[in-house]
Amino acid sequence: MPALSTGSAGDSGLYELLAALPAQLQPHVDSQEDLTFLWDMFGEKSLHSLIHEKLHSYEKQSPVPILHGAAALADDLAEELQNKPLNSEIRELLKLLSKPNVKALLSVHDTVAQKNYDPVLPAMPDDIDDEEDSVKIIRLVKNREPLGATIKKDEQTGAIVVARVMRGGAAHRSGLIHVGDELREVNGIPVDDKRPEEIIQILAQSQGAITFKIIPSVKEETPSKEGKMFIRALFDYDPKEDKAIPCKEAGLSFRRGDILQVMSQDDATWWQAKHEGDANPRAGLIPSKHFQERRLALRRPEILVQPLKVSNRKSYEETVECEEIKEDAEYAGNNSGTYIDAVCATAGFRRSFRLSRKDKKTNKSMYECKKSDQYDTADVPTYEEVTPYRRQTNEKYRLGVLVGPVGVGLNELKRKLLISDTQHYGVTVPHTTRARRSQESDGVEYIFISKHLFETDVQNNKFIEYGEYKNNYYGTSIDSIRSVLAKNKVCLLDVQPHTVKHLRTLEFKPYVIFIKPPSIERLRETRKNAKIISSRDDQGAVKPFTEEDFQEMIKSAQIMESQYGHLFDKIIINDDLTEAFNELKTTFDKLETETHWIPVSWLHS
Numbered sequence: 001m002p003a004l005s006t007g008s009a010g011d012s013g014l015y016e017l018l019a020a021l022p023a024q025l026q027p028h029v030d031s032q033e034d035l036t037f038l039w040d041m042f043g044e045k046s047l048h049s050l051i052h053e054k055l056h057s058y059e060k061q062s063p064v065p066i067l068h069g070a071a072a073l074a075d076d077l078a079e080e081l082q083n084k085p086l087n088s089e090i091r092e093l094l095k096l097l098s099k100p101n102v103k104a105l106l107s108v109h110d111t112v113a114q115k116n117y118d119p120v121l122p123a124m125p126d127d128i129d130d131e132e133d134s135v136k137i138i139r140l141v142k143n144r145e146p147l148g149a150t151i152k153k154d155e156q157t158g159a160i161v162v163a164r165v166m167r168g169g170a171a172h173r174s175g176l177i178h179v180g181d182e183l184r185e186v187n188g189i190p191v192d193d194k195r196p197e198e199i200i201q202i203l204a205q206s207q208g209a210i211t212f213k214i215i216p217s218v219k220e221e222t223p224s225k226e227g228k229m230f231i232r233a234l235f236d237y238d239p240k241e242d243k244a245i246p247c248k249e250a251g252l253s254f255r256r257g258d259i260l261q262v263m264s265q266d267d268a269t270w271w272q273a274k275h276e277g278d279a280n281p282r283a284g285l286i287p288s289k290h291f292q293e294r295r296l297a298l299r300r301p302e303i304l305v306q307p308l309k310v311s312n313r314k315s316y317e318e319t320v321e322c323e324e325i326k327e328d329a330e331y332a333g334n335n336s337g338t339y340i341d342a343v344c345a346t347a348g349f350r351r352s353f354r355l356s357r358k359d360k361k362t363n364k365s366m367y368e369c370k371k372s373d374q375y376d377t378a379d380v381p382t383y384e385e386v387t388p389y390r391r392q393t394n395e396k397y398r399l400g401v402l403v404g405p406v407g408v409g410l411n412e413l414k415r416k417l418l419i420s421d422t423q424h425y426g427v428t429v430p431h432t433t434r435a436r437r438s439q440e441s442d443g444v445e446y447i448f449i450s451k452h453l454f455e456t457d458v459q460n461n462k463f464i465e466y467g468e469y470k471n472n473y474y475g476t477s478i479d480s481i482r483s484v485l486a487k488n489k490v491c492l493l494d495v496q497p498h499t500v501k502h503l504r505t506l507e508f509k510p511y512v513i514f515i516k517p518p519s520i521e522r523l524r525e526t527r528k529n530a531k532i533i534s535s536r537d538d539q540g541a542v543k544p545f546t547e548e549d550f551q552e553m554i555k556s557a558q559i560m561e562s563q564y565g566h567l568f569d570k571i572i573i574n575d576d577l578t579e580a581f582n583e584l585k586t587t588f589d590k591l592e593t594e595t596h597w598i599p600v601s602w603l604h605s
């Protein structure tokens with residue numbers, strides 16, 4: 001029979017049958033002890049392999065039934081023998097043929113021989129009353145698994161109807177219960193005068209098989225693309241905390257960044273989903289994208305009032321402005337002149353583009369960034385549809401984007417990664433309008449261009465980030481990223497978090513890593529001998545971290561995470577430097593070899 005077929009594809013049928021047996025037998029078992037014994041016995045691996053082995057050797061013999069009607073033949077034989085003089089053998093044979101288990105065995109034999117596995121339905125009655133609702137009797141065997149359906153009282157008719165059938169749950173798998181079905185009886189108890197909670201109570205108390213009497217819904221099921229859509233959650237969700245969810249027990253909790261498989265979008269407010277790769281087939285309720293967006297949009301002003309600020313040296317401002325940029329010569333001067341050192345030095349300089357401080361002396365804002373870029377009220381982070389992506393060997397590497405608060409160690413980590421494999425990793429060369437110095441070469445430390453050309457490029461959106469310092473522009477162009485990628489290298493870029501969304505295209509496929517500071521106690525311990533490179537005193541010397549710097553770093557990280565956390569693919573805490581570096585390295589290695597989820601929208605960008 002199909003359920004017992006022994007081919008590899010049919011093995012699951014055998015195991016499913018064995019797993020279902022204890023539940024089927026439950027009504028006939030008196031004690032819990034016996035039931036536990038049955039569960040254990042049918043779950044026993046050695047029993048599975050024994051049956052499997054037997055079936056296999058039996059199958060090899062390819063037995064063919066000799067006749068198709070053994071049961072009828074046995075009946076005829078018994079009838080004939082009744083009329084014969086009874087000796088002891090005949091008596092014994094008659095006794096055997098009348099035993100229910102022998103009758104059942106012969107009947108099963110005939111079913112298999114005739115290949116007639118479908119149940120025989122009674123003939124359709126002739127006297128059907130057209131007015132009468134057709135009623136369906138359903139018998140489901142209750143096991144430890146919840147039924148996976150919810151019910152509600154129809155406000156207009158007062159009828160108890162199935163409100164939701166959870167995809168992959170017991171009710172859904174049975175294929176017998178559908179949304180809109182009207183429940184009339186449970187285990188023979190009429191439910192039309194009962195509240196949904198009372199019916200749940202009846203179900204909870206039932207043991208073994210449960211019989212439902214229902215009037216099937218007339219609504220036609222529309223074919224859907226269920227189970228084929230995957231989304232990345234951009235917020236944390238706990239159904240227990242959600243006052244709006246119709247049934248907390250049916251909710252699915254998730255964390256920001258989790259990948260969910262959407263199983264049903266039939267309901268515009270509550271979708272059904274499960275965690276990607278979860279072996280449990282039963283889906284849970286999650287708020288739909290539209291519903292969550294509406295809720296979040298109402299709450300949004302609260303979240304947005306606090307702009308991202310990164311300096312403690314001045315009072316916080318409404319807009320994010322550029323930090324004081326020190327002469328780049330100070331960085332170049334530290335280098336030994338090799339290519340990689342030059343790159344690291346300029347990378348250090350570029351880092352300053354993402355900072356937001358004012359020039360201490362002039363108090364002039366040096367970084368042009370639109371306020372709207374800071375908080376994008378239109379983008380309420382809920383879910384993002386994603387698709388699996390694995391880099392092919394002939395494809396360009398994904399852009400490695402590092403984000404983090406001032407002084408957290410972005411430069412240090414980037415530098416370590418660069419020197420770990422200079423052939424594999426690369427950084428962009430920034431543009432500047434300042435005059436080239438004698439020791440500098442165009443295209444190495446900087447790409448030197450005229451102020452006019454720089455402004456034209458700004459107009460034409462050629463820069464990902466740019467700023468002005470001492471009447472000179474500095475910026476990171478999109479083409480400079482392309483040129484690193486064209487060399488078949490992983491381009492490492494650190495930017496302000498609000499810039500990330502401009503990089504999210506199929507061309508760059510950015511993988512965004514947020515470098516997060518550890519606790520303040522660990523900062524005090526680990527940064528004893530460290531210096532803030534981007535903050536120098538009036539003589540231009542780098543300064544050790546102050547307690548204020550640590551507090552600012554932690555606060556800034558919190559704001560970044562709350563405003564932009566949905567854009568981060570990975571968070572690495574830079575506590576112990578070696579450990580953080582190793583984690584970063586492993587992350588990049590995996591990025592190149594393993595399958596990751598990327599937004600579907602990139603495919604259309």
Ligand SMILES: Nc1ncnc2c1ncn2[C@@H]1O[C@H](COP(=O)(O)OP(=O)(O)OP(=O)(O)O)[C@@H](O)[C@H]1O
Nearest residue numbers: 406407408409410411412526530531533534575577
């Ligand atoms: N995990 C760590 N343990 C100890 N010191 C660290 C660690 N990470 C970074 N540092 C040190 O902290 C200082 C600041 O690091 P780095 O310049 O890389 O920070 P940044 O995030 O690039 O900030 P900035 O924009 O100020 O340059 C450096 O002296 C660096 O060596």
